Structures are given as C-alpha cells and as structure tokens.
Amino acid sequence: MDNNATTPMADEVRAVMEDNLALYGNASSMHALGRNAYSGIDWARGMCARLIGCDDDEIYFTSGASESNNTVFNIARDLIDGGSGRNRIVTTTIEHPSIIELVKYLRGRGYRIDEAAVDASGRVKLDDMKSLMGPDVLLVSVMTGNNETGTIQPVKEIAAMAHECGALVHTDATQAIGKIPVDVDDLDVDYLSMSAHKFYGPKGVGALYARRGAPMLPFVHGGHQEKGFRAGTYNNLGIIGMGEAARIAARDLEKEHDHLWSLRERLREGIVSSIPDVVVNGCQEHCLPGTLNVSFPCAEGESILLYLDMEGIEVSTGSACATGSLEPSYVLLAGGLDVELAHGSIRFSLGRYNSQDDVDYVIRKLAPIIARVRALSTRKV
Secondary structure (H helix, E strand, O other), X not given: OEOOOOOOOOHHHHHHHHHOOOOOOOOOOOOHHHHHHHHHHHHHHHHHHHHHOOOHHHEEXXXXXXXXXXXXXXXXXXXXXXXXXXXXEEEEOOOOHHHHHHHHHHHOOOOEEEEEOEOOOOOEOHHHHHHHOOOOEEEEEOOOEOOOOOEEOOHHHHHHHXXXXXXXXXXXXXXXXXXXXXXXXXXXOOEEEEEHHHOOOOOOOEEEEEOOOOOOOOOXXXXXXXXXXXXXXXXXXXXXXXXXXXXXXXXXXXXXXXXXXXXXXXXXXXXXXXXXXOEEEOOOOOEOOOEEEEEOOOOOHHHHHHHHHHOOOOOEEOEEEEOOEEEEOHHHHHOOOOHHHHHOEEEEEOOOXXXXXXXXXXXHHHHHHHHHHHHHOOOOO
C-alpha cells in the first residue's frame, strides 16, 4: 500500500516492452532500424498526448517528473537571466521535493520566489495566492494532487489568476495522472509534468507537456532529439512502455478511480471504527482516490511502519529519518498539523492491484499494532 511511491509495471506494459526488446535501433537514424524505433517513440508520444488532451508535438520525453519540474524552473531562470521584465516565481509550501529543494537552491542564488500557504486541509489558500500575483511574476507552479495527503489543488482557479497577470503556469500532475481526469486545456496550464512509474509504467522515463508557443529552451544540450530541446539517444523500451501505460490509463480511468476510491473509503472507515483517537489528514472533499493519510496520536510513525512491514504491509510514514534526526513531514506541518501528530502519521496509497481482502487484512493487523506502540509510548492518548 505504497503506490504513491511507485507502482508495479502492468502486465500489458511488460508484454509490450518484451515484444520490443529487439528494437535496438537509434531512433534518430534514417535507416530502417532507426525508422522502426522512431515509429515506436512516435506512437508513445501520441498515447501520452491523448492521456492529457494535448497535441503530440507538445509532449517532450524526459527521465521523469523530477527532470520535467526542474526543466520548467530552469526555463524561467534562463528567461530571468536573459533580462525578462518578469523576475519572480510563485509556488506553494507543499510541492514535491524536486521543486521544494530547487526553490531553496535558486533562492540561495538570489532569485525571487514566493510560496503560497495552504489551509488546514492542505488546499492552497486562493486569497494568499492572489495576493502574490503581479506584473513581475513570470511563472506560477502548483501541483495537481499532493503525494502525501492526496489533496487536490484548485489548479484551474490558480491558472486563471496567473494568466490574468500575464504569468506562465506549470502543474506537477505526477500523482493525479491515471487517477482523476487531467486535461491541459481544462486546467489551462502552459506546462505539465508526469512520470511513467506512477501509473504502472517503467521507471526512468517521464514527460513534460509544453503548450505550443510557451517558452522552451534547451535543457540537455548536444543533439537534435525532442526538437533540439532534450539531447540524448532515445530510451526506446522505456518510452514505448510509458506509451502503453498511458493508453491503459486513459482507457480505464473511470474504473480505476472508482476502484481506488472504494478501497480508500473502506480503509478509512475501518481504521476510524476500530482504532480510537485517530486524525485523518488532508482534504476529504477534494482528494485523490487511493490516498489516505492518518495520524495516530501517541504513536511514532516509524514504529508503526516497521510493525506493518513485519506483517507484509508496505506503507510510508510522515517523517523522514535523515542524519540521525527525525524530521516531520513539511507538507503536514504546512497545513498547521501539530508536530507530534505529523510524527505519528502514516500514508496508505492504494493501487490497481489492491483488493478488498488487502484492506480488511490491514484493518485487522493495524489495530493491535497501534495499541502495542501506544503502550510503549511515554505519551498517552
């Protein structure tokens, strides 16, 4: 139950990649081997485009969403360095680390970046976002759905604000793709990031959507691939696998959404009814199906995770152990959650291959684990 971290490759994806193992030609070559390879790349580009409602030539393949996110911010940086009259970037306090850490890096080099706050449910405060808009804003970046809480952000409303003041808009849709409808025209975004391994495709491949006419600058120099913007020999198998994953995601979107939401609600109701004093984090009205973030007062998240792991249950915790110190989730803290509750949070993220039996097994195992961890705690509920 850690599908927000990564998903297993779908059987259909694996089969398509195995069928193309012999497709070793360089897709940039003009001979038959090269043309055959490029036809696979071209097909995959079309599948990814249809998944998000854009034209094929607006899709640029990357190594994943982290690269796509960095690319958009680096385009903005290059425009600022080139003398753009707009020299400020606006994002939020709850973005993926590939943006949060990049913001720290850019700020350290003098770039002006503001972060909009979120409310207690983890949704961006529209009034706060609006107050940050202005004629000097070049780029506004807000994720579609949060990887920790599942909270869906009001991207469409934020895009309208940003475009009204003349800014470009980017969304990291990594966690939303394949779970809820994501249409670039409906959201009215200029850039979008996604990663294949979050929707049952292979790792190491992703895409950047860039609206036709939006600024694009080379982000890997060296060759003519991706219209000269991202040099490097094509990863034939990875891209074709992503294309198949995109095809399946578009085909099964409604069924996938309903399946994940049903499992999430079964798990949520089971936890709340069987364990006293729990806090369900995030926005329950605007939430990605399959993501459930729960805090257990007077119980450390790491202890819960390890006990669950011994029962064959894989989850994530709201804290990260780094250099010997325990840091609570910045996403949960940004929404005003108490530090101790953030330390005691667990993220369950369900996927396509989870079943009702899986959920019921977790509910049975979780209650005695929480009781055991709480009994060992110096703090009491």
